[in-house]
Amino acid sequence: xxxxxxxxxxxxxxxxxxxxxxxxxxxxxxxxxxxxxxxxxxxxxxxxxxxxxxxxxxxxxxxxxxxxxxxxxxxxxxxxxxxxxxxxxxxxxxxxxxxxxxxxxxxxxxxxxxxxxxxxxxxxxxxxxxxxxxxxxxxxxxxxxxxxxxxxxxxxxxxxxxxxxxxxxxxxxxxxxxxxxxxxxxxxxxxxxxxxxxxxxxxxxxxxxxxxxxxxxxxxxxxxxxxxxxxxxxxxxxxxxxxxxxxxxxxxxxxxxxxxxxxxxxxxxxxxxxxxxxxxxxxxxxxxxxxxxxxxxxxxxxxxxxxxxxxxxxxxxxxxxxxxxxxxxxxxxxxxxxxxxxxxxxxxxxxxxxxxxxxxxxxxxxxxxxxxxxxxxxxxxxxxxxxxxxxxxxxxxxxxxxxxxxxxxxxxxxxxxxxxxxxxxxxxxxxxxxxxxxxxxxxxxxxxxxxxxxxxxxxxxxxxxxxxxxxxxxxxxxxxxxxxxxxxxxxxxxxxxxxxxxxx
Numbered sequence: 001x002x003x004x005x006x007x008x009x010x011x012x013x014x015x016x017x018x019x020x021x022x023x024x025x026x027x028x029x030x031x032x033x034x035x036x037x038x039x040x041x042x043x044x045x046x047x048x049x050x051x052x053x054x055x056x057x058x059x060x061x062x063x064x065x066x067x068x069x070x071x072x073x074x075x076x077x078x079x080x081x082x083x084x085x086x087x088x089x090x091x092x093x094x095x096x097x098x099x100x101x102x103x104x105x106x107x108x109x110x111x112x113x114x115x116x117x118x119x120x121x122x123x124x125x126x127x128x129x130x131x132x133x134x135x136x137x138x139x140x141x142x143x144x145x146x147x148x149x150x151x152x153x154x155x156x157x158x159x160x161x162x163x164x165x166x167x168x169x170x171x172x173x174x175x176x177x178x179x180x181x182x183x184x185x186x187x188x189x190x191x192x193x194x195x196x197x198x199x200x201x202x203x204x205x206x207x208x209x210x211x212x213x214x215x216x217x218x219x220x221x222x223x224x225x226x227x228x229x230x231x232x233x234x235x236x237x238x239x240x241x242x243x244x245x246x247x248x249x250x251x252x253x254x255x256x257x258x259x260x261x262x263x264x265x266x267x268x269x270x271x272x273x274x275x276x277x278x279x280x281x282x283x284x285x286x287x288x289x290x291x292x293x294x295x296x297x298x299x300x301x302x303x304x305x306x307x308x309x310x311x312x313x314x315x316x317x318x319x320x321x322x323x324x325x326x327x328x329x330x331x332x333x334x335x336x337x338x339x340x341x342x343x344x345x346x347x348x349x350x351x352x353x354x355x356x357x358x359x360x361x362x363x364x365x366x367x368x369x370x371x372x373x374x375x376x377x378x379x380x381x382x383x384x385x386x387x388x389x390x391x392x393x394x395x396x397x398x399x400x401x402x403x404x405x406x407x408x409x410x411x412x413x414x415x416x417x418x419x420x421x422x423x424x425x426x427x428x429x430x431x432x433x434x435x436x437x438x439x440x441x442x443x444x445x446x447x448x449x450x451x452x453x454x455x456x457x458x459x460x461x462x463x464x465x466x467x468x469x470x471x472x473x474x475x476x477x478x479x480x481x482x483x484x485x486x487x488x489x490x491x492x493x494x495x496x497x498x499x500x501x502x503x504x
Contacts, residue, residue: 019173032053064115076120126190148296213383258369330468336348
């Protein structure tokens with residue numbers, strides 16, 4: 001039975017949801033800011049630090065998909081308090097940490113809690129604002145950059161307190177949303193309210209999208225077990241097997257357009273998150289100490305613009321918003337690859353505007369077109385994006401950079417190139433790269449230090465151009481074609497479901 005909420009109840013529920021995702025952003029920013037402190041405190045290698053940081057990321061997709069499957073049975077409130085408990089324990093473990101193992105489990109609990117939060121708040125937002133989903137999902141997801149910006153700022157301003165005391169800042173939004181959720185009423189998911197069978201929810205995903213999600217999840221877990229040496233072909237086979245079973249049980253191939261949307265999350269997530277992961281390193285030779293602040297600027301722009309999403313959603317459909325976003329991202333990255341001085345910041349603003357509306361607009365798109373899929377279609381597309389960044393996106397950008405560096409060093413000096421070349425792998429396929437430390441050493445001997453440094457700078461900027469052409473351009477074309485598809489069918493209209501299993 002549908003639970004009718006007053007406007008005040010909807011508002012409290014929305015802002016409690018906002019704070020829960022903001023809490024996840026706080027925690028993420030905190031870990032980014034103190035990672036170096038942990039390395040010094042516990043004498044950790046880069047790989048060990050990466051493992052701890054990664055533990056806050058890979059579990060997100062697991063609980064996001066798992067709770068999407070069971071959330072209608074255990075309820076939104078119970079799920080949120082499981083997330084609350086995980087986040088609170090994470091903060092306490094971090095604050096009291098005396099070993100790297102404690103930090104690892106703290107990060108793990110944070111990631112598990114983050115996934116549950118997304119599994120809850122996305123369908124809740126879509127249910128309470130079911131006539132304007134894309135707008136409100138954009139505003140909801142302004143909480144993530146808000147958490148990033150505020151969390152980082154607090155650690156910077158109170159750096160003298162030390163990393164343990166600064167961990168307590170991340171508890172503030174957790175406590176507040178925990179209190180707010182005590183008295184709120186939760187809506188019933190649209191699918192449940194309309195009495196659409198659970199089996200119909202699974203059919204929207206079907207074989208195609210379950211195969212993609214299972215492949216990425218299998219590969220991520222295999223990488224953890226093997227230390228990053230998992231075979232991608234094996235993961236594809238296992239993913240196909242899991243998807244095959246899912247498709248057989250549901251007797252559904254899945255919605256083709258939904259599958260295309262899931263596929264497009266790979267370049268989309270790479271453009272948004274994967275580029276962010278590399279852009280500081282790529283732009284440091286050009287921007288120096290200001291490279292880190294560029295990410296803070298990006299988060300600030302994203303937060304402000306997401307609050308204004310209604311201006312776009314009132315004028316354009318989700319596919320067209322995504323097309324426009326792709327154009328801004330492409331323009332920004334192309335500019336970043338070639339401009340200097342103040343124009344670097346102009347280019348970065350264009351790039352930030354482009355990535356602002358990506359993620360929540362895709363969520364709005366999925367929810368508006370596949371409401372019978374409930375929490376599952378909404379959160380599976382997001383989980384695929386999160387998984388694809390580390391598995392596909394970031395390694396591809398790294399390979400782009402390796403290739404440009406190799407070509408630039410080879411053009412500069414055969415001696416430095418021959419002495420520093422090494423073998424690298426991308427998805428099990430070997431390619432040639434440059435050992436940059438060795439190249440610098442040889443350049444010192446050859447009197448080419450400045451020239452090799454310039455070659456590395458050039459490589460970083462060339463990589464941004466390659467990313468712009470490889471990802472936003474492809475996305476822009478695809479989303480534009482999807483927009484034309486809807487226009488040919490009479491225009492983009494959100495699908496509404498009514499009691500039974502009807503959709504119009």
